[in-house]
Amino acid sequence: MHRITVVGGGFAGLTAAVAAAEAGARVTLYEAHHALGGRARTAEGPYRTNEGPHALYNGGPHWSWLRERDLIGPLAPVPPSAGARLRFRHRGALRRTPPFALLRLSRRGAGPAPVDVDFLTWAGGVAGAEGARAAAHYCAVALFHHDPGSLSAAFVHERLRRAARLPPEAHYPRGGWSALIDRMAARAWDLGVRVETCSRVDALPVDQPVVVATSLDAARRLLKDPALTWPSGRTALVDLAVRTRRGDAFAVSDLDAPGWIERFTAQDRTLAPAGEQLIQGQFPIGPRESRAAGVARAEELLDLGFPGWRQRVTWRRESVAQGRTGAVDPPGSTWRDRPAVDRGTGVYLAGDQVAAPGVLSEVSFTSALTAVSLALGRRELAPKRV
Incomplete structure (x- = not known):
């Protein structure tokens, strides 16, 4: 049975953990904060704000993936x-x-x-x-x-x-994005994913594949790779x-x-x-x-x-x-020119500033599935690229 480590418990990290566990891997997920969600967290009441305006677009590949697993949940109708x-x-x-x-x-x-x-x-x-x-x-x-x-x-x-x-493609999970994150976390736990919160990772294991699903800045520090840069907002x-x-x-x-x-x-x-x-x-x-x-x-x-x-x-x-609002591509570049998912030596990147297509959270989702498919050698897990 494959073992795989996921660093980061945001949308990308939870997608990677669920996908890897569904493929039969034994997954351990580490999150530095006390709660999962990353930038997809929703504040507790009385004002349930997300970190900036959030919406879930139904035109991307993550929509059908989430719906097949009953993870979208109730939507707030416009x-x-x-x-x-x-x-x-x-x-x-x-x-x-x-x-x-x-x-x-x-x-x-x-x-x-x-x-x-x-x-x-x-x-x-x-x-x-x-x-x-x-x-x-x-x-x-x-x-x-x-x-x-x-x-x-x-x-x-x-x-x-x-x-x-x-x-409109934009849809809103009722109760904020934390409701979606909570369902994804429950799915991960049901699949046997070991979740360690308040666990900051300073060194990566060398005996198993690792998906680094953090911000690009955090990944650059963790991997000590100055090449991990890309413009954002x-x-x-x-x-x-x-x-x-x-x-x-x-x-x-x-x-x-x-x-x-x-x-x-x-x-x-x-x-x-x-x-x-x-x-x-x-x-x-x-x-x-x-x-x-x-x-x-x-x-x-x-x-x-x-x-x-x-x-x-x-x-x-x-x-x-x-730098927390996703990648932007200057003239002469596309998503393919961003930092590659496969970093070599069993390390893979996921997040919204790496080489994967899509809009907003779709980049995190697509890069997470790509990282898991490469880590486990399971091509069928990779989303169709456009």
């Missing part, structure tokens, strides 16, 4: 009124519809977008400079990057199409609860600059106490920008979409996510 309450800031004003150029770029007919050209240059040639900027900024919901227009056109366009698709996160008011927007997308605010209690009332609404926003900031700059942009958007919010605030929190 209310029918959500579409009517989606707002866009464009040219300084709040609007009900995005510019036509953005819609044009989000369709398949606009592509294929090139890998070696930046998105702003390519999209500007298709829909004009203003439409290209609006589309790039709209992609902040799936990019968390301060300058999406400077990234590979192919990379940004894929995310634009996924984020703008109708009906830097994002100001703003979470707040406000007293309920009729007419508040469901979500506001900033098309004048990258930014997104969403009222998560619109679909899941369990995330905040009765009579209150939980709002989470993300505002990408540049390498030299302060958190205050991102927060200031958030407040401008709140003024437009949630009138009187300052007088209604019951709770507030601000933070910065540095």
